[in-house]
Amino acid sequence: xxxxxxxxxxxxxxxxxxxxxxxxxxxxxxxxxxxxxxxxxxxxxxxxxxxxxxxxxxxxxxxxxxxxxxxxxxxxxxxxxxxxxxxxxxxxxxxxxxxxxxxxxxxxxxxxxxxxxxxxxxxxxxxxxxxxxxxxxxxxxxxxxxxxxxxxxxxxxxxxxxxxxxxxxxxxxxxxxxxxxxxxxxxxxxxxxxxxxxxxxxxxxxxxxxxxxxxxxxxxxxxxxxxxxxx
Amino acid sequence: xxxxxxxxxxxxxxxxxxxxxxxxxxxxxxxxxxxxxxxxxxxxxxxxxxxxxxxxxxxxxxxxxxxxxxxxxxxxxxxxxxxxxxxxxxxxxxxxxxxxxxxxxxxxxxxxxx
Numbered sequence: 001x002x003x004x005x006x007x008x009x010x011x012x013x014x015x016x017x018x019x020x021x022x023x024x025x026x027x028x029x030x031x032x033x034x035x036x037x038x039x040x041x042x043x044x045x046x047x048x049x050x051x052x053x054x055x056x057x058x059x060x061x062x063x064x065x066x067x068x069x070x071x072x073x074x075x076x077x078x079x080x081x082x083x084x085x086x087x088x089x090x091x092x093x094x095x096x097x098x099x100x101x102x103x104x105x106x107x108x109x110x111x112x113x114x115x116x117x118x119x120x121x122x123x124x125x126x127x128x129x130x131x132x133x134x135x136x137x138x139x140x141x142x143x144x145x146x147x148x149x150x151x152x153x154x155x156x157x158x159x160x161x162x163x164x165x166x167x168x169x170x171x172x173x174x175x176x177x178x179x180x181x182x183x184x185x186x187x188x189x190x191x192x193x194x195x196x197x198x199x200x201x202x203x204x205x206x207x208x209x210x211x212x213x214x215x216x217x218x219x220x221x222x223x224x225x226x227x228x229x230x231x
Numbered sequence: 232x233x234x235x236x237x238x239x240x241x242x243x244x245x246x247x248x249x250x251x252x253x254x255x256x257x258x259x260x261x262x263x264x265x266x267x268x269x270x271x272x273x274x275x276x277x278x279x280x281x282x283x284x285x286x287x288x289x290x291x292x293x294x295x296x297x298x299x300x301x302x303x304x305x306x307x308x309x310x311x312x313x314x315x316x317x318x319x320x321x322x323x324x325x326x327x328x329x330x331x332x333x334x335x336x337x338x339x340x341x342x343x344x345x
Binding site for chain 2: 157158188190191192193194195196197223226227230231
């Protein structure tokens with residue numbers, strides 16, 4: 001199979017370039033990650049991140065033929081040759097397919113992704129009704145792979161001021177949590193011309209999400225809550 | 232939880248853009264039908280089209296909504312592309328003058344002919 005892989009070694013002083021790679025591999029039943037690891041076995045200078053190899057850890061997100069996906073759950077049979085593999089767009093490249101995730105995590109941290117509840121801790125868990133728990137469905141499953149945020153043109157343009165779809169989905173996950181007490185402060189934190197409202201609803205994030213989540217819907221729900229609070 | 236930002240203006244402008252879009256969606260088809268069914272061929276016929284008060288009120292309402300809608304859009308564009316504060320303020324001011332001037336001018340035109 002034919003591959004075109006983005007290569008960048010900052011120590012070499014060379015500019016980033018695309019490398020054509022041929023690989024003798026039977027695509028049946030194999031994922032893109034298998035091919036990338038086979039290529040790495042032949043040329044160990046190729047650098048990429050991967051861990052769980054089953055779409056749970058979110059570390060092997062790459063741009064494949066123009067779309068952000070997890071290499072480990074992308075079947076080779078689905079891809080048109082030459083398969084072009086690039087690092088995630090919109091984040092600084094450290095080396096080859098490895099990007100610096102810090103700008104992404106910084107936005108994630110800014111929404112305080114933890115439960116805020118100053119009540120005394122109960123003897124058992126903080127219980128939720130099944131209905132309250134159901135509100136977290138579609139929000140808690142995010143694995144923070146950054147496929148959605150790095151597919152978002154608003155994030156490309158304002159990475160320092162726009163939270164991005166992944167961060168906003170997580171913001172909603174805590175706003176919607178019946179055990180969280182900081183809803184008002186969380187909404188305050190997002191009410192600003194940039195942090196939330198740079199979302200134009202183009203739904204690139206929905207298209208990119210390898211877990212089938214819908215950040216645009218969560219963003220819409222946050223907007224509804226802000227509007228309800230205001231009028 | 233400390234607020235990372237302090238602007239607290241996003242929701243108002245977002246709502247304004249949606250609300251004015253609704254006004255435009257409601258007003259423009261009515262005005263279009265009014266003009267297309269009449270198809271004025273001379274100035275006198277054109278002028279009588281604007282004689283009913285509702286046409287002038289609806290026209291001015293649509294223009295005002297368009298100006299407010301455009302203001303939010305232009306503000307967003309300047310926020311994205313113009314970083315120096317002085318230049319951005321100058322552009323804001325220019326857009327406000329053009330848009331407010333257009334609304335006032337349209338009001339003057341609509342009410343001067345009759």
